[in-house]
Amino acid sequence: MFITDEPIIVDDTVARARDTRNGALVTFEGVVRREDHGRRVTGIYYDCYRALAERELERIVEDVRTRFTVSVVDVRHRIGEVAAGETSLLVIVTAPHRKAAFDACQAVIDDIKKCVPIWKKERYADHRAKWLSPQDAPRKEA
């Protein structure tokens, strides 16, 4: 299962991915920022079409495994209410060499943004909230 309602325990998940066949381990953590475009953010509520999201993540992981010379590819995406400072996304890739690990890790994130139906509602300190659209993300980033 890639999608979880529980806090992501980064250290444990990374520890399980380490192995001595691989020279490179790259991890990405997406953390809920305390500020967005100058507004104080208290947290993000993540809505999710869970069945499709799991299927798409499985497909993305398989796809990256065939496109890059990598070993472990693992993903955790937290949904529900996530407070500022908490980790919403963890991507781990191990590979014999670092270039493949970096490329594959970024490919996983790009594909998640494009294909995995997870919506973010940003909650602000003034008790307002807003559903984010892909355009709210910085170009080619976020």
Next chain:
Amino acid sequence: MFITDEPIIVDDTVARARDTRNGALVTFEGVVRREDHGRRVTGIYYDCYRALAERELERIVEDVRTRFTVSVVDVRHRIGEVAAGETSLLVIVTAPHRKAAFDACQAVIDDIKKCVPIWKKERYADHRAKWLSPQDAPRKEA
């Protein structure tokens, strides 16, 4: 100090880098592989010109901080005898956005390979050993 004779405690070092201003945290771990070009590797001995290595790492970190919009940039390079499966290099970058974090992390590693005087002597299961040259690394990698 970026250079250490002690095992790198990855979790603790990463934990210190996490902060709520940043949406992206990218880490790279270089791990001593158990096999290289089909030979069984027991470990690597890292020799180092420590004073120059520290200076160069300081320069590299400063340089990356000015070239990319990043927040924390931290590096640990272990020297001395490192057994297969142990971490020899840890690079951590946090940034508001992920593209900068990935780019900066890779720039740090590229610069380390080019500028930080650390030599590897690979030790094999048959008790032979060999100083590695940059050409032993895979093209644009390792």
Next chain:
Amino acid sequence: MIRIELLLFAQLKEAFAAERLSRGVREGTTVERVAAELLKEVPDPAIARLPLMFAVNEQYVAADYRLSDGDCLALITPFAGG
């Protein structure tokens, strides 16, 4: 007439105050058509005009996908996970 189930998320879930709806439609109706009809009930034009992607029975489908009895259609507004 066939019965289909609709899954709503994010803005649409809030607009309908529901995450599932059941509707009767003509057999072979396209998912696009079903969505267009449904969005007429949404007063906020910012939501009613959101571009949509569609999934039927947990697979992405094109806008001209034709529905069968018992299909489960998800209306997917632009998302930005991570």
Next chain:
Amino acid sequence: MIRIELLLFAQLKEAFAAERLSRGVREGTTVERVAAELLKEVPDPAIARLPLMFAVNEQYVAADYRLSDGDCLALITPFAGG
């Protein structure tokens, strides 16, 4: 004549069985020249012919850098850390 200190690493450290050497050289001698003289003492041509980088007093310098009394010259064979 001036006195300089030489720092050796990796293959050169092994070849000389030393990590530091002290040498007397003519004032203004280039680091390249000092290295060439020293490497004549290395019997293994694979090591004697390694391309070198140089650092003086913990800073990289070019091959034509001229030495002063008390300088500490590091002979840096190709490295591949990480």
